[in-house]
Amino acid sequence: MDQPGRAEQLVTRPCLTALLLLCLAAAGCKSAPSCPLQMRSDAGRALDDHRNQQAGWQAIKAEARVTQWARDGRIRGTVFMFLERPNRVRFDVMTQVGPAAVLTSDGETFQLSDLREGAFVHGPTCPENIARLLGISVDAENVLRLLTGDTPTIEATGQSMECRDGRYVVTLVAADGTTQEVSFSVPRDDLDKTPTEQRLTLRRSVERAPNGDTRWEATYDEYIDVDGQSFPTKVRFVDQVNDADTSVRVKSISLNPEIPDGAFQQAPSPGMSIELASCP
Numbered sequence: 385m386d387q388p389g390r391a392e393q394l395v396t397r398p399c400l401t402a403l404l405l406l407c408l409a410a411a412g413c414k415s416a417p418s419c420p421l422q423m424r425s426d427a428g429r430a431l432d433d434h435r436n437q438q439a440g441w442q443a444i445k446a447e448a449r450v451t452q453w454a455r456d457g458r459i460r461g462t463v464f465m466f467l468e469r470p471n472r473v474r475f476d477v478m479t480q481v482g483p484a485a486v487l488t489s490d491g492e493t494f495q496l497s498d499l500r501e502g503a504f505v506h507g508p509t510c511p512e513n514i515a516r517l518l519g520i521s522v523d524a525e526n527v528l529r530l531l532t533g534d535t536p537t538i539e540a541t542g543q544s545m546e547c548r549d550g551r552y553v554v555t556l557v558a559a560d561g562t563t564q565e566v567s568f569s570v571p572r573d574d575l576d577k578t579p580t581e582q583r584l585t586l587r588r589s590v591e592r593a594p595n596g597d598t599r600w601e602a603t604y605d606e607y608i609d610v611d612g613q614s615f616p617t618k619v620r621f622v623d624q625v626n627d628a629d630t631s632v633r634v635k636s637i638s639l640n641p642e643i644p645d646g647a648f649q650q651a652p653s654p655g656m657s658i659e660l661a662s663c664p
Contacts, residue, residue, distance in 0.1 A: 420570055424579040427554045429431060431537065434568065435583040439610020440613050443468040445641040446531075447632055450477075452519050453629040463632075466641075467532065469526035471509075472648045472651050475517065486557040487517045489524040490648040494661070504652035510663035519628030520621055521600070530602055531632065534615045535589035538564045551587060563595030576597060585614065598624055610637050 424430050444467045451460045461484060467475040471491035477484045488496045489509045496505040496516055507513055511521040521526060526536035540556035543580035547553070556564040568584040576583075590601040600623045617634040652658055 395427050408613065412590075417569070418575060419547035419550055420575045420577070420578055420582055422577075423547050424552060427543040429580075430545060430552060430554055430568065430584060432510070433580070434586060435534065437583065438532065438613070441469075441639045442642050443643055444532065444637060444644075446480070446637045448635060449633045451631045454519055454627065460532055465644055466647050467528045468643060468648070469528065471523070471528065473527055474647050477517070485517055486650060487514075488648050488650050491524055493649065495522075495650045496661075497653065497656070502656050504656040505659045505661045507661035508663050512663055515615050515623070515626050516661070519630050520625050521625050522625055527637070529593070530621060531619060533586050533604055533607070534603060535566060535586060537566065537633075538562055538591060542555065551585065556595075562591065564589065564591045566635070575645075586616075598622075600624060608637075611639050613639065 433631070442473065445464070446465045446467070448463050448465065449460075450463045451458065456512055461477050461479040464476040464478070466472075471489070473487070473489050475485075475487045477486070483499050485499055486495075488495050494505075494507055494509040494513045497503075498505070505513075507515065509524050511523050514524060514527055515521045518527065520530065522530065522536055529536060538556055538558045541559045543554050544558040545552060546555075550638070552568045552570065554566040554568075556566070565588070566586070567588040570582050570584065570585050585607060586604050587603070588603050591599045593599055600621065603619045605618040607614050607616050615634070615637055619632040619634075621629075621630045621632075623630075
């Protein structure tokens with residue numbers, strides 16, 4: 385007695401397999417990112433190499449579109465920045481209705497002109513004062529790092545490194561149990577190079593409390609080359625401490641511009657209320 389069902393099954397399975405492979409090829413499916421043939425294993429060396437890659441400039445002038453979601457709603461505007469190493473920053477915030485705020489720090493003193501409220505806040509530079517405008521609880525030096533494709537790192541007593549899903553992941557552990565993961569991608573052209581020849585591109589940095597809760601997370605995407613230096617044009621910083629989510633889309637960057645005298649300090653305009661902001 386014939387068994388047509390069995391015959392169909394024998395013919396159909398290879399056909400389905402071939403059809404599936406053709407569909408996958410037509411869809412342009414890509415394989416998962418690969419780890420380098422010779423992998424890095426020295427976490428400290430990787431962090432140092434990356435920082436050295438980013439060391440080819442002293443100052444930056446940039447324009448960015450910034451959106452921040454915080455407890456009091458969404459804030460969106462254009463920000464003009466002057467950043468000078470190691471810790472001098474200036475942010476001029478413009479909205480559709482005009483200038484909104486100016487934040488300056490020369491590394492030691494902090495000033496914030498809130499042009500909407502007519503208030504001038506000043507005091508020492510500390511993470512709490514920087515967060516008044518940016519929603520990021522880090523000092524001026526680390527704000528500069530976060531905006532230019534670098535990251536602050538915790539003081540670690542232990543560190544390790546592995547390659548996960550095509551990315552290097554450096555794990556740092558502090559004495560109190562705080563942890564940090566820093567993730568780097570490697571250009572495809574560098575996958576067959578020796579470890580020290582592999583260029584590292586920062587993609588993610590996250591700090592967690594000893595109980596595992598995330599304190600802050602930064603992600604970096606859409607890098608561009610500016611005079612031989614690589615910068616992310618899409619940066620997102622989520623600060624769980626301040627319940628703030630800040631997205632930065634860089635529109636233009638110029639390296640080592642002429643910086644006006646007094647750019648990193650300011651004084652209150654006539655009629656402004658003045659408030660002294662101390663640090664904990």
